[in-house]
Amino acid sequence: MNIKGKTWKFGDNIDTDVIIPARFLNLSDKSELAKHCFADLRPDFVKEVQEGDIIVGGNNFGCGSSREHAPLAIKESGIGAIIAKSYARIFYRNAFNIGLPILECQEAVDSITEHDKVSVDLATGEIVNKTTGKKFSAKPIPDFMRQIIQAGGLVEYIKNQ
Amino acid sequence: MGMTITEKILAAHAGLDTVGPGDLIQARVDMALANDITAPLAIKVFHEIGRDHVFDRDRVALVPDHFVPNKDILSAQQAKIIRDFSREYGIKYFFEVGEMGIEHVILPEKGIVIPGDLVIGADSHTCTYGALGAFSTGVGSTDLGVTMATGEIWLKVPPSIMVRYEGGLQPWVGGKDLILYLLGRIGVEGANYRALEFTGPVIETLSMDNRLTMANMAVEGGAKNGVFEPDDITASYMEGRSARTPVYYQSDGDAVYEKELILDAEQIMPQVAFPHSPDNVRPVSEATHIVPDQVFIGSCTNGRMEDLRLAASVLKGKRVAKGLRMIVIPGSQYIYKQSIQEGIIEAFLDSGATIGPPTCGPCLGGHMGVLAEGEKCVSTSNRNFIGRMGHPQSEVYLVNPAIAAATAVLGRIGTPDEI
Incomplete structure (x- = not known):
């Protein structure tokens, strides 16, 4: 599966409070949550994000609260994948569980700049920056996690067992 | 080769003799918990799986604590979802306004989580119960929904970092300062995917409430869990608190740690x-x-x-x-x-x-x-x-x-x- 889009670049330690501030957590409808994604940090995000766009983050992306509302809001906003240097562990798990593709690649993050056009091949982990022509390989996804993605998320995986 | 307390609890709950860092295990869960923000999503997942009962109605705790007493109509609706679910499925540990409190305060207080337990909670501060000598970690709503249905969770065994506090405490210094100081040293990603095991002479005399504060903030360093070996302070805290029998796990003398940090508490002033x-x-x-x-x-x-x-x-x-x-x-x-x-x-x-x-x-x-x-x-x-x-x-x-x-x-x- 290929994902193509423009990138939204973020720094290190993007926490779940800035991804979806707690004042919106009295909602659990994902399309409503998506309207408030990065509400304070990047008010332009929800207005301009397009289907298939890619978030590029630094170290420890998704740290803080366990709120699954964070990856849900990102996924529902139209983001096709996240590329980061590393992820906080609960966010990492949550993203796989809800079927939001996330990749780890230090070199790609350092090289990609805001609004570059990037494509990601989820099967191979190849990341291509169409703007600069540079190619990168993401860290392979553990087999077990791949099985969850192939099943279509954790719920489907459990149902199949 | 010896095991850490974290590895021992995980091995026991996976039905294995030994586990080591990096092992993927399927573990039995003693207590699964969620709150008024995370439970509604978890309940949706539970229904999608299609089971007609939770794995054990005495081992699920649903505590509306974030936006209660309900602050607005939307949060009242969310609390209602948990209330209705708890009634329908006979959840034993559902606490209404008047008997409730913050989940991580009341679960140890009421003896609902005990030493040796494996606790999974849809709240990042679930790691609090490590203070009792339990393995406990935060997950998202999907994981919790699945656990409510199956009573199990897959986990990767984390490497352990030993943090040893030497010396004695300065005036007005408590567990909060010990953990904040550590965070300052290792950073918010310093223990990502790791177990933090707190030990040393300072810890040996530290009260349970102070230990709960420290384990609570293990997640602020990215840790999967924070843990203390149970001791006399643990045993006296547990007295008369639970009908279940606690299991007091200790790390082996030859357990392997990824890193050992030695901190001199004499140098730790109250932290901001x-x-x-x-x-x-x-x-x-x-x-x-x-x-x-x-x-x-x-x-x-x-x-x-x-x-x-x-x-x-x-x-x-x-x-x-x-x-x-x-x-x-x-x-x-x-x-x-x-x-x-x-x-x-x-x-x-x-x-x-x-x-x-x-x-x-x-x-x-x-x-x-x-x-x-x-x-x-x-x-x-x-x-x-x-x-x-x-x-x-x-x-x-x-x-x-x-x-x-x-x-x-x-x-x-x-x-x-x-x-």
Whole structure:
């Protein structure tokens, strides 16, 4: 599966409070949550994000609260994948569980700049920056996690067992 | 080869003799918990799986604590989802307003989680129960929904980092300062995917409430869990608390640690975490220029009996500085009542503080103390991210309860010795 889009670049330690501030957590409808994604940090995000766009983050992306509302809001906003240097562990798990593709690649993050056009091949982990022509390989996804993605998320995986 | 306490608990719950870092295991869960923010999504997942019962109605705890007493219609609707589900599925540990409190305060208090347990919670501060010698970690709603159905979870065994606190405690230093100091040393990603095991002479005499504070904030370093080996302090805390039999696991002498950190507690002064990260710490002496608009004492980090006792002892007979708002929220119904009996609530009220009902409240900018643009809050809670307690241009400074109380009197950050 290929994902193509423009990138939204973020720094290190993007926490779940800035991804979806707690004042919106009295909602659990994902399309409503998506309207408030990065509400304070990047008010332009929800207005301009397009289907298939890619978030590029630094170290420890998704740290803080366990709120699954964070990856849900990102996924529902139209983001096709996240590329980061590393992820906080609960966010990492949550993203796989809800079927939001996330990749780890230090070199790609350092090289990609805001609004570059990037494509990601989820099967191979190849990341291509169409703007600069540079190619990168993401860290392979553990087999077990791949099985969850192939099943279509954790719920489907459990149902199949 | 020996195992750490974390590895032993995980092995026992996976039906294995030994496990090591990196092993993927399918583990049996002793207690699965969620709150009014995470449970509605978990319940949706549970229904999607299509089971007609939870794996064990005595091993699921659903605690509405974030936006209760309900702050608006939407949060009331969310709490209703949990209430209806708990009734329909016969959930034993559902706590309504009047018997509830912050989940991580009441679950140890009521003996619902015990030493040796494997606890999974849809809340990042689920790691709190490591203080009892349990393995406990936070997950998202999907994981929790699946666990409610199956009673199991897949886990990757984390490598352990041993953190040894040598020496003795400086005045006005508690568990909060020990963990904040560690965060300052390792950073908010310093223990990502790891187990933090706290040990050493300082830990051996540290009270359970202080241990709960430390384990609670293990996640602020990215840790999967924070854990203490159970000892006499654990055993006396557990006395008469639970009908279940605790299991006291100890790390083996030849257990393998990825890293061992030795910290000299004599060098650790009361800590202040500056905006906007819990690892942005400085000793209190470097924070005395900070003049807050609000002081908050409470949360799953520092809303326990000892925390309120300590704060009240500092405040007793003093007045909260003019123009400063002080909010105290006991972590549970029991703590609230005990605080009344001990005269603690009276001391707070006499000093000019206001008391809220047990809830997470302002810690996450929910209600009962949300900050306006440009305001500063000195708080005993756990996170000071951008916008955490309200307006994105507000600021949160994290401290222990004694420093918070002294700050309320002084009108600027300071220690009880300065009053």
